[in-house]
Amino acid sequence: MNIIADPLRDPAFLRALVDVVAVAIVAGVVGTLIVLRGVGFLGDAVAHSIFPGVVVAFLAGANLLTGALIAGLVSAAAMGALTANSRVRDNTAIGVIFTAAFALGVVIVTNRSVSADELEGILFGNPLGASVGDVVLTLCIGGGVLAVLVTLRRVFVIAAFDPSGARAMGLPVVAIDMLLLLLTALTVVVAFKAAGNILVISLLITPAATARLLTQRLAPMAALSALLGVLASVVGVFIGWHVDTSAGGVIVLVSTATFFAAWLAAPRAGLLALAMARRDGGLLRSQPDAVAEIILASPEIRAPHEA
Numbered sequence: 001m002n003i004i005a006d007p008l009r010d011p012a013f014l015r016a017l018v019d020v021v022a023v024a025i026v027a028g029v030v031g032t033l034i035v036l037r038g039v040g041f042l043g044d045a046v047a048h049s050i051f052p053g054v055v056v057a058f059l060a061g062a063n064l065l066t067g068a069l070i071a072g073l074v075s076a077a078a079m080g081a082l083t084a085n086s087r088v089r090d091n092t093a094i095g096v097i098f099t100a101a102f103a104l105g106v107v108i109v110t111n112r113s114v115s116a117d118e119l120e121g122i123l124f125g126n127p128l129g130a131s132v133g134d135v136v137l138t139l140c141i142g143g144g145v146l147a148v149l150v151t152l153r154r155v156f157v158i159a160a161f162d163p164s165g166a167r168a169m170g171l172p173v174v175a176i177d178m179l180l181l182l183l184t185a186l187t188v189v190v191a192f193k194a195a196g197n198i199l200v201i202s203l204l205i206t207p208a209a210t211a212r213l214l215t216q217r218l219a220p221m222a223a224l225s226a227l228l229g230v231l232a233s234v235v236g237v238f239i240g241w242h243v244d245t246s247a248g249g250v251i252v253l254v255s256t257a258t259f260f261a262a263w264l265a266a267p268r269a270g271l272l273a274l275a276m277a278r279r280d281g282g283l284l285r286s287q288p289d290a291v292a293e294i295i296l297a298s299p300e301i302r303a304p305h306e307a
Helices: 011-037 040-049 051-060 064-083 090-109 116-124 132-151 153-161 163-168 173-214 218-243 247-265 271-284 287-297 299-306
Strands: none
Touching: 011 040, 011 132, 011 153, 011 173, 011 218, 011 247, 040 051, 040 064, 040 090, 040 173, 051 064, 051 090, 064 090, 064 132, 064 173, 132 153, 132 173, 153 163, 153 173, 163 173, 173 218, 173 247, 218 247, 247 271
């Protein structure tokens, strides 16, 4: 048995491969902004908020991605409306909306006839079950998200790392934050089929967090995040096809293993490299100096100047 050629003869596998590669690229780029801004909770919130739309679409026999898209857009709009009130902080609005949306999905699905396999697909994804329509929707939405990010990349970077300066320049920081929220929602929607409602956050966060350990520059970080996501997704789909297990789960596990490998062995920011630096520096370098070095080397400081 040829482990490479055999699955490539399966149309369902080819659709899954195209779908997960497109998802990984989009999620890797969007996830870079989310990780650098330290708002990983945002992706988790949006992922949970699409649950009622997915459930309604499933029970109605409609396309799940369409249901997820509607729910994601409604949730993003609701979060944005809440944060327009200065007394409601971003995390508060996110917590209110995503818990309410997820609870609504639970109420809707309760006492409905849903098989274990169907529920597994909703919660943990089923890229091998992607239809042609799913792939086309993923490519269209993902392409739109990337186009917006590339066009407005400098605006996003300035608003993310220097909001006061952005306001002084006349940039609409609140509107930019709303746009990032919308792009995150759209990314979660296209990633839903690959990883499901529970695991989708990993596609956004883990490759970007891994890339952050390996480079300090923003553009290479986004490219590396997308590449790592693509590699994990391709490996996950191949293993899922051969072993007949959840491809979405394997994608997440491969991505997580890559993160821990980078956390341990990254050339400059890995655990081993930091331990060797402390050993070589000995007592010649004080703790404040070490902290200053880490701060100056962080992507938050360097990224805006290199975007």
